[in-house]
Amino acid sequence: MIDVSSVSKNYIVGAQEVRALKKVSLKVETGEFLALAGPSGSGKTTLLNLIGCIDSVTEGIISLDGETISGLDQNKRNLVRQRKIGFIFQSYNLIPVLTARENVALALQLVKGIGEKEIAERTSKILAEVGLSGMEDRKPSQLSGGQQQRVSIARALVKEPPVILADEPTANLDSKTGREILALMRELNEQHDTTFIFSTHDPMVMEQARVLVKLHDGEITGIEKR
Numbered sequence: 002m003i004d005v006s007s008v009s010k011n012y013i014v015g016a017q018e019v020r021a022l023k024k025v026s027l028k029v030e031t032g033e034f035l036a037l038a039g040p041s042g043s044g045k046t047t048l049l050n051l052i053g054c055i056d057s058v059t060e061g062i063i064s065l066d067g068e069t070i071s072g073l074d075q076n077k078r079n080l081v082r083q084r085k086i087g088f089i090f091q092s093y094n095l096i097p098v099l100t101a102r103e104n105v106a107l108a109l110q111l112v113k114g115i116g117e118k119e120i121a122e123r124t125s126k127i128l129a130e131v132g133l134s135g136m137e138d139r140k141p142s143q144l145s146g147g148q149q150q151r152v153s154i155a156r157a158l159v160k161e162p163p164v165i166l167a168d169e170p171t172a173n174l175d176s177k178t179g180r181e182i183l184a185l186m187r188e189l190n191e192q193h194d195t196t197f198i199f200s201t202h203d204p205m206v207m208e209q210a211r212v213l214v215k216l217h218d219g220e221i222t223g224i225e226k227r
């Protein structure tokens with residue numbers, strides 16, 4: 002599903018060059034549930050942003066679902082991202098003035114060719130799947146952190162993308178809620194056969210991964226398969 006081959010990413014900050022990733026190679030199978038673990042600054046977010054078509058590589062090749070994305074310009078990367086990637090963020094990134102239902106529906110309204118009736122049906126179905134039946138008309142401020150993260154998971158999944166990327170999805174949650182969110186992600190991963198890649202510092206989250214990729218100073222230092 003995803004093939005990262007000898008990828009480097011340098012950021013230029015003033016006169017300095019930061020080598021955030023150094024010749025990283027990684028293959029991810031369809032339906033994988035994979036965690037990127039490593040200390041702050043090790044390159045986890047950078048790698049997610051490259052796979053997610055948010056940023057471009059300095060060197061190397063990334064292919065996603067049979068398509069080489071590393072040579073594409075920003076417009077083409079945006080199109081690939083819309084079709085193939087769902088994102089879940091640490092801070093949920095929901096639109097505060099919209100309800101749970103509206104936040105999720107918006108992700109589908111941005112995709113051409115889906116009618117209002119289908120949008121309403123798919124939105125209700127996915128909100129029920131993530132355990133938010135009865136809370137569809139609440140705004141983010143009327144939901145707990147765990148419930149907000151459930152909305153953001155629903156928003157990522159409603160487009161049925163082949164890949165979901167999650168940047169520290171449990172970092173702002175207490176450990177019980179974090180465990181529940183992870184169990185939900187795992188369940189959805191199995192039911193939909195969606196490939197999940199998430200970054201984490203949290204040992205509890207690492208334990209749940211089927212593949213654990215350890216990053217340090219921009220390099221992969223180990224891959225554990227369970």
Ligand SMILES: Nc1ncnc2c1ncn2[C@@H]1O[C@H](COP(=O)(O)OP(=O)(O)OP(=O)(O)O)[C@@H](O)[C@H]1O
Binds near residue numbers: 013014019040041047
């Ligand atoms: N936009 C940027 N401009 C300059 N340097 C950056 C940028 N983004 C990341 N970096 C640098 O690249 C390195 C890797 O950062 P990255 O955010 O990928 O690490 P991380 O493992 O996700 O860290 P954290 O766990 O703290 O989120 C760090 O040295 C960071 O300072």
